[in-house]
Amino acid sequence: MIKPHGHDASEGDVNSSEARLRYREDMIERSKARRLLSRDSEAFLHQSLSTPCLNAVISARGSRLVDADGRGLLDFHGNSAHQVGYGHPAVISAITRQMEELPFCPRRYTNEPAVRLAEELVRVTGGELGKVLLMPGGALAVGAAMKLARVATGRFKFLSMWGSFHGASLDAISVGGESVFRTGMGPLLPGCHLVHPCAPSSCQHGCGGPCSGRGARAIEDVLAREGDIAALIAEPIRCTTIEVPPRDYWARVRDACRRNGTLLIFDEIPIALGRTGRFFAYEHFGVVPDILVIGKGLGGGIIPQAAMLARADLDVAGHTALGHYTHEKSPVGSAAALATLGVIAEERLVERSAMLGAAWMTQLREALGSCGVLREVRGLGLLVGVELDAGSPARTGRLCDETLYQSLRRGLSFKVSDSRVLTLTPPLTVTREELCEATGILAEAVDAALGVVS
Numbered sequence: 012m013i014k015p016h017g018h019d020a021s022e023g024d025v026n027s028s029e030a031r032l033r034y035r036e037d038m039i040e041r042s043k044a045r046r047l048l049s050r051d052s053e054a055f056l057h058q059s060l061s062t063p064c065l066n067a068v069i070s071a072r073g074s075r076l077v078d079a080d081g082r083g084l085l086d087f088h089g090n091s092a093h094q095v096g097y098g099h100p101a102v103i104s105a106i107t108r109q110m111e112e113l114p115f116c117p118r119r120y121t122n123e124p125a126v127r128l129a130e131e132l133v134r135v136t137g138g139e140l141g142k143v144l145l146m147p148g149g150a151l152a153v154g155a156a157m158k159l160a161r162v163a164t165g166r167f168k169f170l171s172m173w174g175s176f177h178g179a180s181l182d183a184i185s186v187g188g189e190s191v192f193r194t195g196m197g198p199l200l201p202g203c204h205l206v207h208p209c210a211p212s213s214c215q216h217g218c219g220g221p222c223s224g225r226g227a228r229a230i231e232d233v234l235a236r237e238g239d240i241a242a243l244i245a246e247p248i249r250c251t252t253i254e255v256p257p258r259d260y261w262a263r264v265r266d267a268c269r270r271n272g273t274l275l276i277f278d279e280i281p282i283a284l285g286r287t288g289r290f291f292a293y294e295h296f297g298v299v300p301d302i303l304v305i306g307k308g309l310g311g312g313i314i315p316q317a318a319m320l321a322r323a324d325l326d327v328a329g330h331t332a333l334g335h336y337t338h339e340k341s342p343v344g345s346a347a348a349l350a351t352l353g354v355i356a357e358e359r360l361v362e363r364s365a366m367l368g369a370a371w372m373t374q375l376r377e378a379l380g381s382c383g384v385l386r387e388v389r390g391l392g393l394l395v396g397v398e399l400d401a402g403s404p405a406r407t408g409r410l411c412d413e414t415l416y417q418s419l420r421r422g423l424s425f426k427v428s429d430s431r432v433l434t435l436t437p438p439l440t441v442t443r444e445e446l447c448e449a450t451g452i453l454a455e456a457v458d459a460a461l462g463v464v465s
């Protein structure tokens with residue numbers, strides 16, 4: 012397995028680094044969370060990206076979490092599920108009403124909110140993706156998309172990207188490219204091929220300088236050589252390292268898929284719903300996929316809710332089951348999603364994301380420009396990456412990790428990706444003042460981290 016940055020990089024923060032241990036000693040050993048953390052550790056199976064947990068929270072509202080000691084934290088991580096912020100009153104009231112009216116829908120029946128949600132999702136694609144399946148989680152939507160691709164093409168192979176993440180289930184890790192999820196898991200699905208993504212800041216294709224299209228050519232080669240790949244599955248913009256391919260990249264890939272009878276599946280689970288300053292990220296590239304999966308923030312950051320959308324002519328699996336999950340047409344999940352779509356439209360969050368994101372990136376460049384370790388601030392809308400470079404991958408990794416924990420001490424949470432990028436995904440409802448506060452914390456945290464990291 013190729014590790015994307017030559018060392019132990021991963022999608023999330025692992026729970027064993029030195030910076031984390033220092034943070035634990037200073038911030039947690041005497042905190043009110045300590046007893047709950049130790050009960051958590053006793054009760055739950057341990058796994059590398061969660062238990063043992065870092066801390067405990069007691070409240071989530073708007074852009075902020077509150078930890079067990081009452082400390083506020085701007086949450087610019089949110090597992091990419093909080094486009095409308097935490098606890099949006101419109102979402103809470105829609106869920107509450109729905110729970111009173113119709114809390115559950117057995118599979119044999121349909122219900123008004125689920126049908127309305129499917130209709131609304133088709134509408135926001137401009138009708139290009141005309142059929143929907145609702146799903147209780149993102150990985151399940153990815154699995155359903157893979158099944159549909161197999162049924163529709165009569166083929167079984169997939170092409171996906173190194174470094175990608177499409178969920179933690181066995182089918183999803185078969186097309187995922189992160190070693191922490193695959194190592195030791197035994198045989199994965201057969202026929203899954205991986206290529207390096209188009210990643211302008213860390214190109215593995217040897218384009219050198221501006222993109223010379225080698226990433227697209229690598230995909231064209233594999234599709235043509237294999238000749239029987241059912242689908243290519245990818246995030247149009249990787250949500251972690253925030254690599255934005257050149258505008259013509261996806262158009263080339265789209266063409267290659269068409270020529271080879273391969274379906275194009277876009278996974279926009281963390282980045283749809285306005286995150287990038289467009290409702291769907293694919294709109295930046297003028298390319299519509301054959302199948303789209305969305306989730307996370309669709310449930311308003313409250314209810315698990317995902318969906319697979321497909322071209323209407325891909326409605327070809329009536330004889331088999333793509334999903335059939337117990338909570339598939341959840342009235343409460345659908346009410347949460349409808350309210351979320353309503354908030355995004357009423358509060359003009361897509362436009363807001365584009366506008367605030369552009370201004371914030373300028374501010375971040377100014378605030379961090381003199382720290383001596385800033386490589387790049389990049390992104391689209393409120394999907395923002397701050398890439399650091401401290402001279403070597405190992406030192407950069409330690410610096411990013413320390414910066415995260417220095418930020419947490421000061422009240423800002425985010426994610427570190429590939430041990431080199433600070434991934435910042437605030438709610439789209441974030442205020443300008445909160446963005447300024449985050450910029451100040453980050454600048455201080457990088458300074459403090461430079462004082463700790465040798």
Ligand SMILES: Cc1ncc(COP(=O)(O)O)c(C=O)c1O
Nearest residue numbers: 148149150176177178278280281
């Ligand atoms: C790109 C991507 N796809 C799929 C998933 C899986 O979604 P879920 O956690 O709802 O199964 C994630 C979750 O982080 C993701 O980031």
